[in-house]
Amino acid sequence: MKEIVLVSDFDFPLPPQLVATQPAEPRDSARLLVYDRATAAVRHQVFRDLPTFLRRGDLLVLNDTQVRPWRLRGVRATGGAVECLLLRLDGARGEGFVKPSKKLRPGDTVQMERGAIAITLRESLGGGRWQFDLAARDGDVALALEACGRAPLPPYIARDGAEDAVRDRQRYQTVFARVPGAVAAPTAGLHFTPELLTALTAMGVHIAYVTLHVGEGTFAPLRTNVVEEHRMHAEGYELPEATALAVAAARARGGRVIAVGTTSCRTLETCARDDRTVAAGTGESSLFLYPGRPLRVVDALLTNFHLPQSTLLMLVAAFVGREEILRVYAEAIERGYRFFSFGDAMLLA
Numbered sequence: 001m002k003e004i005v006l007v008s009d010f011d012f013p014l015p016p017q018l019v020a021t022q023p024a025e026p027r028d029s030a031r032l033l034v035y036d037r038a039t040a041a042v043r044h045q046v047f048r049d050l051p052t053f054l055r056r057g058d059l060l061v062l063n064d065t066q067v068r069p070w071r072l073r074g075v076r077a078t079g080g081a082v083e084c085l086l087l088r089l090d091g092a093r094g095e096g097f098v099k100p101s102k103k104l105r106p107g108d109t110v111q112m113e114r115g116a117i118a119i120t121l122r123e124s125l126g127g128g129r130w131q132f133d134l135a136a137r138d139g140d141v142a143l144a145l146e147a148c149g150r151a152p153l154p155p156y157i158a159r160d161g162a163e164d165a166v167r168d169r170q171r172y173q174t175v176f177a178r179v180p181g182a183v184a185a186p187t188a189g190l191h192f193t194p195e196l197l198t199a200l201t202a203m204g205v206h207i208a209y210v211t212l213h214v215g216e217g218t219f220a221p222l223r224t225n226v227v228e229e230h231r232m233h234a235e236g237y238e239l240p241e242a243t244a245l246a247v248a249a250a251r252a253r254g255g256r257v258i259a260v261g262t263t264s265c266r267t268l269e270t271c272a273r274d275d276r277t278v279a280a281g282t283g284e285s286s287l288f289l290y291p292g293r294p295l296r297v298v299d300a301l302l303t304n305f306h307l308p309q310s311t312l313l314m315l316v317a318a319f320v321g322r323e324e325i326l327r328v329y330a331e332a333i334e335r336g337y338r339f340f341s342f343g344d345a346m347l348l349a
Contacts (some may be wrong), residue, residue, distance in 0.1 A: 005227040009322060011308045012329055021157050023171045028193050031337055031344040035323060035328055037320055038273060047191045047345055050302075056204030057255035059246055060302075062184040063263045064209045066177035069149030069169055070096070072119075074112030076103070082110050084119060085152055087129075087183055092141055094119070094134050097216075101128040117141065152183050154341055172341075181213035181236065181322035187320040187341045188261035188303045206255070208246040210267040210334050212237040212285065227290050227314060234284040237267045244271075244280040247297065251277055256349075257301035262312050265289075265298050272296040290314040291322050300349040305332060305339040320348055 024030040028048040035042055054060070070086035080103060086096040095139070098104060098121070109120045116137050123131045129342040131178020136144035149166045151172040174189040176197070202208060224230055247268070250257055259265035271278040271283040276297055287296065288311060301319055317325045328346070337344045 004056055007222050007225045007227055007230075007304040007309050008325075009227075010310070010313050010317065012331065014308055017335060018336065018343075019120055019156055020340055020342040020344075023190065023342040024338075024344075026193060027171075027175075028189050028196050030191050033328070033332055033337060033344070035320065035346060035348050036347060040324065041264045042328060042337065044273050045346055049203075049316075050196065050347070051082045051199055051250065053198065053201055053347055053349060054205050054258070055255070057206070057250065057253045058258055059206045059208060059250035059255055060200065060258050060260060061210060061247075061264045061268060062174070062176055062192075062209050063212050063241065063267070064174075064176055064178040064259045065186060065211050065213050065263070066180040067152065067182045067185050067214075068145075069079040069151060069211050070145060070183065071150040072117060072145075072148075073150065074110050074117075074119075074290040076108070076110055079315050081244065082112070084110075084112060086145070086149075088146075089134070089142070092134050093131070095129070097127070098126045098130045098132070099128055101130070102128075104263075115332060116148045117144050132147050137162055154184070156340065171338055172302075176209070176288050178209075178212045179213075180236075181211075181217060183267060184214040185341065186212070186214060186248060186261045186263045187343075187347060190342075192260075192274040195242050195303065204248060207249065208243040210243055210264055212263040212267045214263060222309065224312065230311065232286040232288045232311065235263075237270065237284075237285050239271045239278060239280050241280040248277045251275075257297055258300040258302060259298045260302045262303055262315050264302055265295070265303075265315065269295055272331040288300070288314075289318045291317050295319055300347065302345060302347050304341070304343050304345055305329065305337060307340065316348065 032045040032047045070256050072084045074082045084098045086094050088095045106121050119136045120133045121130050134141045152170040174184050208299045213236045215235045222230050266287050270287045
């Protein structure tokens with residue numbers, strides 16, 4: 001009889017003070033936990049030590065999606081604060097989350113970012129999600145969003161005092177971001193600096209790119225306690241021919257395929273072939289990886305520390321095992337590692 005895997009099996013106690021609300025500075029000064037799957041040994045390093053654990057001929061696969069600055073703050077006519085996270089834009093028609101949703105009605109117009117943009121609510125889609133029209137004071141909505149929009153930081157990243165919108169936009173973006181389309185950052189990539197990437201290339205590590213636009217599904221909680229019953233939100237991806245060739249070349253020379261982040265991992269595994277290479281292509285991925293659905297292409301995974309009972313934790317557990325990853329997380333918590341988007345990193349090799 002097949003064992004039923006429960007979402008509650010992936011729970012663990014996380015002290016709230018370990019949720020990172022500020023990024024490490026500089027980027028590569030974050031801590032790095034290194035786990036050896038063959039020996040179960042754990043080492044505690046700093047992210048700039050990453051070259052020590054990679055080898056000539058390895059292939060590092062990065063997600064080059066670019067986060068759109070589509071979070072807006074404004075005020076209602078009554079003076080109450082409003083926040084909007086735009087998910088889609090088609091001309092002047094938008095769709096996204098607006099809060100506090102219960103105080104808003106169809107037809108309401110809200111001035112955002114000191115009047116640079118106005119949103120007029122059209123239809124509530126439930127769960128705080130709306131369709132609305134946008135108008136820019138200077139006429140071009142897309143340019144106005146680029147000029148005054150804020151980084152779509154997760155809600156658990158609280159700010160004490162004034163928000164530094166310019167700094168947040170710079171730090172909530174990888175240094176290799178290239179293709180606009182994400183509503184959240186591929187956070188494992190935030191630790192890289194141009195200097196570190198140059199050093200890796202100089203030592204013979206190859207670098208390739210995929211694009212997976214992190215969508216609103218990243219905010220969605222699991223609404224079932226049976227893991228297999230969860231359905232992932234589809235996210236658009238592209239795996240270029242150059243990356244497919246790079247994976248095949250890594251296999252031929254005996255190098256490892258190392259996914260940077262769960263988004264790169266899911267893209268590679270979505271395109272997996274039986275010979276552990278990948279097929280180039282574009283499409284949408286709703287691939288859900290959890291124990292019992294092993295990884296076929298990825299040899300090592302570089303990732304951050306994830307939320308209890310999350311699909312991201314389940315993906316990592318598919319790679320190293322549920323009990324083992326919970327043991328490693330317990331050690332990380334004991335040693336004060338920082339969790340989530342601005343937190344520390346781990347290399348599972």
